[in-house]
Amino acid sequence: MTNTPQNITRRQLLRGAALVPVAGALAACATPASKAPASSSAAPVATSAANPFGVAADKPLEVWIFDGGFGTAYAKDIHQPLFKAKYPKAQIKIESTKEITKVLQPRFAGGNPPDVIDNSGANAMDFGALAQDGQLQDLAPLLDAPSWDDPNVKVRDLLDPAVVEIGTYDGKFAVLGYVNYIFGVWYSQKVFRDNGWQVPKTWDEFLKLCETIKKSGKMAPFTYAGKFPQYLYEPLLTMAAKIGGPEVLVNIDNLEDGAWTAEPMKQSAAAWAEIGAKYLMEGTAGLDHVQTQTAQNKYKVAMLPAGSWLENEQKTTTPADFEYGMFPLPDFTGSDKMPYGTLHTSPGENFIVPAKGANPQAGMEYLRAMLSKKAAGDFSELVRTVSVVKGAGEGRQLSPGAASASKAVTAAGANTVTYRWQTWYGQLKDEAIAATGELMTGGLTPDKYLERLQKKADEIKGDSSIKKFKR
Known part of the structure; x- marks a missing residue:
């Protein structure tokens, strides 16, 4: 780049x-x-x-x-x-x-x-x-x-x-x-109900659901906007914060040494790389957000990460009985520092x-x-x-998706996280977009992915011409 x-x-x-x-x-x-x-x-x-x-x-x-x-x-x-x-x-x-x-x-x-x-x-x-x-x-x-x-x-x-x-x-x-x-994993409540699929609350349940959907042959388990990989680094970062606490994201925002290569980031990157290797809809890497979202509306894929604008963005292609829903990221382990229901808002x-x-x-x-x-x-x-x-x-x-998202954010209460580095440092955002795409297509291992982002963060930290911000 x-x-x-x-x-x-x-x-x-x-x-x-x-x-x-x-x-x-x-x-x-x-x-x-x-x-x-x-x-x-x-x-x-x-x-x-x-x-x-x-x-x-x-x-x-x-x-x-x-x-x-x-x-x-x-x-x-x-x-x-x-x-x-x-x-x-x-x-x-x-x-x-x-x-x-x-x-x-x-x-x-x-x-x-x-x-x-x-x-x-x-x-x-x-x-x-x-x-x-x-x-x-x-x-x-x-x-x-x-x-x-x-x-x-x-x-x-x-x-x-x-x-x-x-x-x-x-x-x-x-x-x-x-x-x-309000960010989360979006799905059709009708599809889940008709197939007896349950919203997963643990990562193991999420993997089992992906496997069940894959074996059903009805649709792919998961996709994201392959041309815009920021749609995927959002759940990756949110999961890392859930595992290690909100300070994981604060440290990244503040360009702290080793923030990108911290253990919670390693666990999350490895988890999402597995999804990329096993459960993505075919052709995901070449599709934009509208194409992947429309594929979901056509019942070609079950789940995708997005924000609360999704329902309105897809209103012209969504079947009348589709019934959008959103669920928060599952617990990664029983020792996550943030509870089930934690959201990125x-x-x-x-x-x-x-x-x-x-x-x-x-x-x-x-x-x-x-x-x-x-x-x-x-x-x-x-x-x-x-x-x-x-x-x-x-x-x-409120429409079904908006009601679902509103219910999730109410349940989350104070357990919400955010990050600001992508609006503070455009070069780091560009690097994260490119690197996340490679992670999800197998071009980078999780460790190499995080090392690449840490290197870019260190470059920005050491560049006196770039204005620094702090949380």
Whole structure:
């Protein structure tokens, strides 16, 4: 794998971004940008409780949405009308793409980014690089602003506390996760019920289930998005944390010596390599997430790892009686440090307001509208998932998959884990994607896999040009 050189010029970045959408390229600009204050791009009008950021009522607003699992209808049908009701003179331009980095990285390099970006998906821009270059608007004023619904309630009081923790870079809250991503193993409740298959609670039970499904000849036991192996390193990392405790992931995030080669990581990597060797659906390595998920909808494979966006992403191909369900990773041994039901959850579908956009005031106001209970509740119902706004799902009709995921996260309670290295260090994410693909196809042994990732982490740790973050 070739890494982006650290001495790339801004002109080269502009010329090459459309051809090489590398996650860390933005950080490689020749001269790091100074951090811009909130008013750097537009002089605000008078502020008030109703207009806490000083939004100019008639100034245009440009919003870019990642066209992924949640689609784009929510932006056009829920968020835009809510904003326009308050600012009818504002012209709102909503655009979408699956290639966030390829399309928008040149806009940052050219000094004219849009005002709001849903920076999500496999080709999202590197948040660590954006933060290092001073490209992210400080969203602290958003947290302390009155909520859209009730001026006596601050926005921060509506949010899951993890939103602020995960969205803070170098002491500055700059990334708003809008969805509570709930990760696990997804399956058809109907298929399991019809075949008498039980949700496994131990790793031995999981292996026996895979063997039973394989021998049945009805479908393959397991698959993942082979072209996007981050779908597989998610359960690998979560299992390691379950075995060894949340500090396993904290140590990886903090670039601690030997964090990737710790014993829980070795056990988890070996376990998933066995799944890759014995139980994968044929052709998995060459398929993307939609292809593997559609194969599941066609009853060609029983289980796959994904997050709580899955049900909505597959709504056009899912049989009416499919009945999505999600279960947490099984206990690896009886001595796991975290109990059965432990989940990886994380605020996701990450929105940013570029510091050098033309209208950062309206950008923050757009996010404030998104965080109203109506907007968040309508969003949750439309896209069959759970938002980060407390109480937004109350009284809403949840689909089978969303209900299953919500039940799992309620049962998990405080037993949740997360990791941040993949958004902090784009080069490490690139290496993990490539190496995990090789692990699952037998190109790397578990030990060589972890040694490769440790080597890359050590390189980043020793590179003074890369901004370091810490949990």
